[in-house]
Each structure stands twice: as structure tokens, then as C-alpha cells.
Amino acid sequence: MGFSEVDLHLHTTASDGRLTPRQLVQFLARSGVKYAAITDHDTTEGLAEALDEAKRFPGLTVVPGIELSCEGPGREAHLLGLFIDHEDPELQRDLKRLRDGREDRAQRMVEKLGELGFPVTWESVQRIAGDASIGRPHIALALIERGYVTTTNEAFDRFLGNNGPAHVDREKITPEEAVRKVLRHKGVPVLAHPTFSGSLDDLLPAMCSAGLLGMEVFYKGYLPDTVGWLLSLAQRHGLLPCGGSDFHGLPGHGEVDPGTVGPPVGVFKRLERLAADLRARATSPAAATP
Numbered sequence: 001m002g003f004s005e006v007d008l009h010l011h012t013t014a015s016d017g018r019l020t021p022r023q024l025v026q027f028l029a030r031s032g033v034k035y036a037a038i039t040d041h042d043t044t045e046g047l048a049e050a051l052d053e054a055k056r057f058p059g060l061t062v063v064p065g066i067e068l069s070c071e072g073p074g075r076e077a078h079l080l081g082l083f084i085d086h087e088d089p090e091l092q093r094d095l096k097r098l099r100d101g102r103e104d105r106a107q108r109m110v111e112k113l114g115e116l117g118f119p120v121t122w123e124s125v126q127r128i129a130g131d132a133s134i135g136r137p138h139i140a141l142a143l144i145e146r147g148y149v150t151t152t153n154e155a156f157d158r159f160l161g162n163n164g165p166a167h168v169d170r171e172k173i174t175p176e177e178a179v180r181k182v183l184r185h186k187g188v189p190v191l192a193h194p195t196f197s198g199s200l201d202d203l204l205p206a207m208c209s210a211g212l213l214g215m216e217v218f219y220k221g222y223l224p225d226t227v228g229w230l231l232s233l234a235q236r237h238g239l240l241p242c243g244g245s246d247f248h249g250l251p252g253h254g255e256v257d258p259g260t261v262g263p264p265v266g267v268f269k270r271l272e273r274l275a276a277d278l279r280a281r282a283t284s285p286a287a288a289t290p
Contacts, residue, residue: 081182
């Protein structure tokens, strides 16, 4: 793999990453990444700390982002919102509802694990998560702690994945609703890791009609043939070819370091212009007219 100065998919301890926002920004600066997006799951709680720390590194631009889970045609899909207006009170109300759903789901998964003969305590999951939005990786780490599995990948394969015996569904929004939500809060909607999202022939037309603007083409583990196919698909649908490492800092989770994968700098510059256009339209007198 080569090196990219751009990484638009990164997680911190605000959700299910293992580095604090401050630590992640320092890691990015040491790694030589110049343009990065913090995209925690269903929360923007880590952004203030990350943006403040980024002021110490003039060569690094950190933009606010988020990753939303949604229910695609027969399969879960994830949407990134890049350059999102993370201080919008309406967005924060929506996110609190989603986080509450994540916590309820996690508690039920812990109960299922106990019924399956692999008990972990809710207290241990809370301790591992700390102040973060609780998600499946925290339960995976609790399973590792108890010695039931050795890696987070094994935890997902055996128990927590979408077809696993401890899996629990939760309330999700549709991909089209997620796209519209990101646009409403002045963010650029980007389909994350599209090969995990089922049939793109079914998914992309509806998302594009709702206003999808980008798709991850560059992603950890994507071979050149996959990148080429996704690039042609992005071009066909008029989507910006985005990407990033999806870095969590988790053991045994197929991790690659930030900067290992990512789009060209020119893509980031185009995203910046798109985001500026969205903000300008949202604040123009015409946009305020019913």
C-alpha cells in the first residue's frame, strides 16, 4: 500500500475507538496525514477536543464528521457525514435518540451472551466504553477480557455479527433518511465501505436521488480490482471517490494505520468546496423562504 495524506474515516474513544480525540490527532500529525475527518458512530462528542488539539499542528486539517447506521435493502449500511454542523441542537437531539438505541441494544446483547453460556457483565462493558457511545466493539473487548475469544474479529464472527447468535437489531433510519439528515445539517453525505452494504444496484439509485454526494472507494483491505470497480461505479453515479482507514485502534480487527489508504488530496479540496456551497445555500435568503 502507498501513503495518502487524506483519511476521512476515523474513530476515537467518543464511540468505539481506543485513542482519545487528542491522542488520535497527535497520531495523525506524527503519521504525516494532512487532511482528516473524525467520524465517530452516532456522536460528535469527541470533535471539540479533536479540533482544539488540531490547532497545535498547522500542517493538519481536521474536519467534523459522523458515521450513521442505517438499514439498507436487506442489509445494514453506514453513512458518513463530512463537514457536518456538529453544534446544531437539532442534530444533537437526533443523535441522543440514536445513542440511547445503541445502549439498549448492547444491554440485550449482553443478556443473550449470558443465555448462550458466555456471560460478561454490563458493568465491564460500561467500564471499557468509559464516556463513549457504547457499541459492539466494547462488548467484543469484554469477551476478550473474559478469555472467550482472542480478537474482536473472532467476537464478531462467533457472536456479535449481523448473523451471530447474540446479535440484536435496533432502530435504524433508512439510507435515504440518513442522506437527507446529513444534508440538513450542512454535511456532505458519503456511503461508507460500500462492499459491506449489500446490492449497490439496489442501494445507490435511491441514495443518489436523496442527495448522496460521495462513496468510499479507498478503504482498508480493498484490492486494486475492487478499487477500480468502485471508482467506475462512483463515476457512473457522479459521486466523489472518498475513503479512509476506518481506524479504531482495536486489536485483531483488520486495522491499518491512518494514511495507509485514502483518496487524493484533490478529492478533499472538492469536498471542501461542496461543504462551503452547502453552508452558503443553507444561510442564503432563498433557502429561508418557504
